[in-house]
Amino acid sequence: MAPRPYILAETNWQLVKDTGFEVVVLPWGATEAHNYHLPYATDNFQCDYVAAEAARLAWEQGAKVIVLPTIPFGVNTGQLDITLDMNLNPSTQLAVLRDLVQVLARQGIPKLVVLNGHGGNDFRQILRELQAEFPSVFLSTVTLFKVVERNQFFSAPGDHADEMETSMMLHIASHLVRPLSEAGNGAARQFRIKALREWAWAQREWSKVTADTGVGNPAAATAEKGAAFLAAVCANISQFLVELAAADLQNLYE
Template identity: 55%
Template sequence: MIAETNWKHVKATRYEVAVLPWGATEAHNWHLPYATDSLQNEAMTAEAGRIAWEAGAKVAILPNMPFGVQTGQLDIPFCINMNPSTQMAVLEDTISCLEGVGVPKFVVFNGHGGNDFRQMLRELQARHPKIHLSVVNWFHMDAGKDIFTILGDHADERETSLLLHLHPDLVLPKSDWGEGKDNLPILKAMREKWAWSQRPWTQATNDTGSGDPQHSTAERGAQYFERLTQKFASYLIELAAADATRLYQKA
């Protein structure tokens, strides 16, 4: 954890992978804190980093970036928007610093659905050939279909269970939880999901939640957290040991 590490330790260590957790500051139904994405990121990367480090992988976890793309939520107070162009500039500066001191691999650990780093990394990889760039969206690692009853995509059973496990003091009582019902698009192509446009959040949802959290428990959150962190740690261990110039083999 670089924020908690000193220069004496850093100077003596040859790091193989740097991880930048990237979250958001936004409303999460009525009952979860605005920092939900960032709190999950911080806990997941800390635990995965610990597992990887104890396995011998020299992994550096950078401080979480707390602002994400919120262009569909500009009418909700304190949903702090960071435009993709700004994210690109932040990544450029961060990657330049890491490449300049010889860190060979960089991972963006994304915890917010409104962030999309793939096209940015395509462009940045061409400009920074000496450092391997990748992104992990934790919500794509494992949906938890065998753990949860109702899957959603924002302040749902998964996120509520994770926060009940990680920060129960920040979750309102169950009597205050919203239903997380989505409003259906009027346009048929949008409903069938072969056309896309940004969701205006206060039109698309009723309580800023997308997914019913009613079955959430801390126990389910703990089970899911362990699965996600073990899986991410395995990627970090494998990536740290790999030669970044030879990541493919003939079929």
């Protein structure tokens, strides 16, 4: 396969020095258990796929966009007792992002999109802090599973190793998905406190919430559902990248 010019890991200095990149995409996933049937790197596979496909579509429309390697560790502070669920604290994420944004600011690359593929990550407050520190770089974030309405594609509720994630992985890397007959049912306990179920928030203690580490039944997952969902997600993100690449940062508001 020929190197893809919009994937930094595959491209070279000759192309990079001759291309005025407008947008850098930083995919950020996690390494954590995903029920019995999905791999620990599920979030990273999904980030890799969506970032590459969205960038391809944007590149083909003339957007000068480049995708950095996926950062494979996320915030897993609610899963510290789940073996080999790897945790980066939000303060560590801030330190990593500060270093990377500093590179972009120094080199005059004007726009960064943090592509988030993990529910435990939330980059908004981090980007608020860094935006004040690096005003020359426009900072934004996209959470890939919030780009389109999941109910258009999936019937079973859930948010971890569920029908949605399993369908995506069946499309992206089916060879890494165990038979669904081996999966747990993803049954999850809820907070007893009504407000925490509805409008308040507290971190879930994962080992007390779910026996198989999943939240949501994956039984109805199919590769076809995953392909349709991913196509919609990548189309929307690619349009964002095209518009962002062309945007005048001094004239962003109507």
